[in-house]
Amino acid sequence: MPVLLAPEQAPTLHELLAEANTVGLDCKPADTSSSFAIRIRGLGSLLSAGQDEISFLSNPRLHDQLLQCQAAAVIMTEEAYRALPQGDYPYRVVLCSQPYLLYALLAQWFDQHRLERLEHGIHPSAIIADSAVLEEGVSVGPHCVVEAGARLGAGTRLGPMCVVGANSVLGRDCLLHARVTLYHGVIVGDRAILHSGCVLGADGFGFAPDPRQGTGGWAKIAQIGGVVIGDDVEIGANTTVDRGALENTTLGNGVKLDNQIMVAHNVQVGDHTAMAACVGIAGSTTIGKRCTIGGAAMLSGHLTLADDVHVSGGTAITSSISKPGRYTGVYPYAEHTDWQHNAAVLTQLAQLRRRLKALEKTSGNR
Amino acid sequence: MPVLLAPEQAPTLHELLAEANTVGLDCKPADTSSSFAIRIRGLGSLLSAGQDEISFLSNPRLHDQLLQCQAAAVIMTEEAYRALPQGDYPYRVVLCSQPYLLYALLAQWFDQHRLERLEHGIHPSAIIADSAVLEEGVSVGPHCVVEAGARLGAGTRLGPMCVVGANSVLGRDCLLHARVTLYHGVIVGDRAILHSGCVLGADGFGFAPDPRQGTGGWAKIAQIGGVVIGDDVEIGANTTVDRGALENTTLGNGVKLDNQIMVAHNVQVGDHTAMAACVGIAGSTTIGKRCTIGGAAMLSGHLTLADDVHVSGGTAITSSISKPGRYTGVYPYAEHTDWQHNAAVLTQLAQLRRRLKALEKTSGNR
């Protein structure tokens, strides 16, 4: 675990808690006599954090690790603090009702320190159309391309080799890592974080059978809709969000997409919905607010999922879901030969049920 | 729904139908008295198209929407037209036996208008080897790299940051969006559309156990085959098609691949086969003509699929298929606790069948 800051750069614990975005979050020393003047150089897990780092307990099952922890300070709930056996611990205790959230905010604080050192300004190798609008404080990295009519909101930063297509718009304070691609006519809100290799606005997959091209021939349906993305959205590496056929594909505010996700044309994703990696959403499906979609799950096209639906990883959703809750459909794995024996029966289930019914009739059980 | 063209640019309905690629397609006014001189500025769905846009009915289940549609014109079949209740509709009716195909062609027409405004020529930041051949009318976008011995056919356009590797060939009138990568020795036919982030010709995944490197060590099998792709192929964003080990990986004419598909080394895909997003095809598998592979389906290696095979989304194909038809293997999802109860039994199916047999013996049912 690297210590992030040089000692002279490190804030005191008191300063750190004041400077991190903790407004509205309760956090205070467990023991008013303990000194919050200690300098904090980094952030680590309970077992790895050193004597000038801060750590946190968010998972109650790790409570025992508090006995060994060598950190300068540990964030925990009042409940966890009370459960701590009497003893002499090397760390100060920061009480907080949401230790995981406070950890997130401290990690942001340390990372912001790194982000602030990034180069600013427009790199001379970037190619920016005359008609593009760059608001105040925009940074454009090496070898970027910003096409005609594009607009970059104030404070937005493009890493190396990003492409912002014609008439596309990025809001304020967006962060595009290297090699992000926006096709033309893609609208992104404020504070987006877009990771390398993600592609927004490629053509949706639409073809009409065209017998004039011979049996099986296809005519491309040009995709003339766009992509509209709300504020505070994060999109992972190599994820693709296709443009709509006629209307827009939309992601609501606060949507979080992990890597290698596929969002097809005309999909609508509600606010604050989060999807783990490798999820595929087929065309024209609508997903509610605050849903979570587990890794490698797939949703068929033209479905509607209600708000607060939670899909387990690896599950195929093939029909609409109107009731909030958790839904699963994963084949249980087993040692290969066991699986073979059981899978062989799987294709005879309908027959098995018939035989069971016949037996029940014979025995008078039904 | 954006209106695409300014009024003065908009064609009349008559011109639009004449200029779109409608040769061989029947389409005519339902009512010869209606004026096809009206100007059409765009294309929309039945419910969104405005009074200067054209729409279409291709799905009979949407027939009721014809009653509310405010478009300037609607494409429909003669059958749908006859089923329309008497009344005063604001739109002209265009009769066509294939409304979905006609919609596709009109969308192409409107999109072509946008494409024609793209910048042409060789961008000065592009790096093009002396030995590369660029035929007439080729466009190369900013920061592209075209390596030695590569050839770009007449009218082919490269978006920003494309790489065409040594001795690779693109046919005529291809359109490469930003950030397409062709390794060396990749041959692509005419009129290909390649989307951002797709990678053609990366090494297939081949290793031979090499005990000289210690237990578990692997020796790389250098992949010395290529990739050969037919005419009229479209390949989606972030899709990968690996080069062959010794021979070529091939995609036939008119093949359409959606985003994030993986085509492994030595795979052969027949003409007009279409695959939805996130499909994986393992090495040396051969797929017939006019197949469709649903999203997130996976095919094992060394299989042969006949022509006209349709694989449902999410299905794992683990053996060859010689008979045309539709094949499926998807675990049905359920509420999580229901799934848990049923999945627990799944691993006991072989035992259940034995018990059923024993009962049948006892009862004399078999």
Place this chain on the structure above:
Amino acid sequence: MPVLLAPEQAPTLHELLAEANTVGLDCKPADTSSSFAIRIRGLGSLLSAGQDEISFLSNPRLHDQLLQCQAAAVIMTEEAYRALPQGDYPYRVVLCSQPYLLYALLAQWFDQHRLERLEHGIHPSAIIADSAVLEEGVSVGPHCVVEAGARLGAGTRLGPMCVVGANSVLGRDCLLHARVTLYHGVIVGDRAILHSGCVLGADGFGFAPDPRQGTGGWAKIAQIGGVVIGDDVEIGANTTVDRGALENTTLGNGVKLDNQIMVAHNVQVGDHTAMAACVGIAGSTTIGKRCTIGGAAMLSGHLTLADDVHVSGGTAITSSISKPGRYTGVYPYAEHTDWQHNAAVLTQLAQLRRRLKALEKTSGNR
């Protein structure tokens, strides 16, 4: 099958076997009278190799193809050679106990010939930070970006448009194809092969619920760990390996990852483990040494897999595995209507088991 070398460049069979990396590998003429002075221009399969190419038999099931093979030389085991019917074959026989490994080494030899012709040096369009360190013999392709504090080991080659983030390190003799992205603080060992579009070090997917942002709001957990990759690793096209939350995501020595794989934050992969395409590994999972993970398999988070575990393609691993062996969980596909009938029963399995128990009670079978 292209003949790779011009006749005057082609080595004799004797030279080829001597120059390929065959130290420690037994290989010798089957018949000392046959001439190993013949020139070998390329490498092909048994049925495609021509009269100046070498081929190999590694799969005993292809033994019959030896009867038709027209190659200049064929590598086979002593056993296969003895099973060859008497006759006059056009090829010399090279005996080797590991024909597949020898084939791999010869393919490397021929491909190395191509690699040696690649351009060397630092392309003038590359943008390299002053504080970056480039050791002896490094090549950097057009439009690359090497950020502050990065280090490229001796002999390492970057294809076009690669990004090496701040303070990232590549070992000696690495080969990065076009458009590889390393974020900041990514450490890669010697002899890595990284394919186009792969992204190392993007942020892991971590968010803490933040009620201050409204119901469902998320606070980003900045990912301050890194990625550490051993020696002799190959990573496929468009694969993503995320950086750790606090610690590092690690890949051991000799790990081989195919295309479009997702390795989430904090994952640990043991030496020589190989994964086929489209695999997803969720966060904080640890995989042992010498494992193989089949295509499109997925592993849940926070699991531990022992050494020598083999997961079949398409399998979802949802719990830890402590015993070496092969594990599978794939829904068997069937014709669509058969699947429908059987899948309908799948959601009633628990009920079926109850009915069977009741019958057994009635009949006195249990």
